[in-house]
Amino acid sequence: MTDGLVLDNVNISLAGRSLVEISTTIAAGQVLTVMGDSGSGKSTLLEYVAGFLSAPFQASGKVILNGYDVTSDTPQVRQLGLMFQAPLLFPHMSVLDNLMFGLPAAGLSKGCRAEMAEAALRDVGLEGFGRRDPATLSGGQQTRVALMRLLLAKPKALLLDEPFSSLDQSRRAETRHFVFDMAKSHKLPVLLVSHDPEDAKAAEGEIFTL
Ligand SMILES: Nc1ncnc2c1ncn2[C@@H]1O[C@H](COP(=O)(O)OP(=O)(O)OP(=O)(O)O)[C@@H](O)[C@H]1O
Numbered sequence: 722m723t724d725g726l727v728l729d730n731v732n733i734s735l736a737g738r739s740l741v742e743i744s745t746t747i748a749a750g751q752v753l754t755v756m757g758d759s760g761s762g763k764s765t766l767l768e769y770v771a772g773f774l775s776a777p778f779q780a781s782g783k784v785i786l787n788g789y790d791v792t793s794d795t796p797q798v799r800q801l802g803l804m805f806q807a808p809l810l811f812p813h814m815s816v817l818d819n820l821m822f823g824l825p826a827a828g829l830s831k832g833c834r835a836e837m838a839e840a841a842l843r844d845v846g847l848e849g850f851g852r853r854d855p856a857t858l859s860g861g862q863q864t865r866v867a868l869m870r871l872l873l874a875k876p877k878a879l880l881l882d883e884p885f886s887s888l889d890q891s892r893r894a895e896t897r898h899f900v901f902d903m904a905k906s907h908k909l910p911v912l913l914v915s916h917d918p919e920d921a922k923a924a925e926g927e928i929f930t931l
Contacts, residue, residue, distance in 0.1 A: 724749040726910040731782030747910035752924035757931030763914040772796040802876030809867035810855035817851030823873035861892035879911045
């Protein structure tokens with residue numbers, strides 16, 4: 722069984738016109754950066770991989786995750802971690818409650834979930850921020866919490882759609898390294914959509930241009 726995310730002959734079309742054609746393998750801990758003009762189909766590709774692409778798009782090709790063909794599986798079964806542009810966190814919940822939301826409810830007491838969320842906050846360098854309203858965190862801090870919430874849910878791969886676009890240049894560099902390091906240490910394949918060549922460079926992986 723091969724770890725990683727394989728897109729096997731994925732072909733997505735719109736109104737009879739081919740929009741996306743891709744065959745690739747993203748190994749565990751590696752990042753594939755998908756670039757391309759506005760409207761070229763980057764987000765559409767992520768939706769297909771996540772399992773919720775619907776009409777008017779037509780799609781064929783397989784999505785294989787850690788050796789299993791998940792093409793016919795629902796998004797819930799695929800267990801992928803999705804992160805989109807800001808806002809990333811639920812605004813009506815504290816930072817800690819946002820993190821606890823990522824943890825499975827079954828088999829874990831509330832106290833245990835709170836402890837795990839506190840530990841996760843320490844891991845992202847935000848100890849003591851648990852009671853804060855997410856809006857009081859900087860963009861980079863919000864991204865770190867959002868990533869940690871994804872990781873607590875134990876995803877099998879990460880699908881990131883312009884996750885750094887709301888950050889200024891200095892925060893962006895630091896946050897992208899944080900995200901890529903986390904993906905590596907959790908051995909997760911990452912499909913990253915970005916307009917920024919610096920993101921692709923920092924990802925140190927392959928680039929696919931639509
Ligand atoms: N529900 C829909 N019905 C019809 N066309 C759609 C629909 N959603 C998206 N499209 C079209 O599909 C194409 C691909 O859109 P997509 O959002 O994947 O592009 P993108 O590369 O992510 O663009 P951007 O960089 O601007 O976010 C675009 O031409 C868009 O107008």
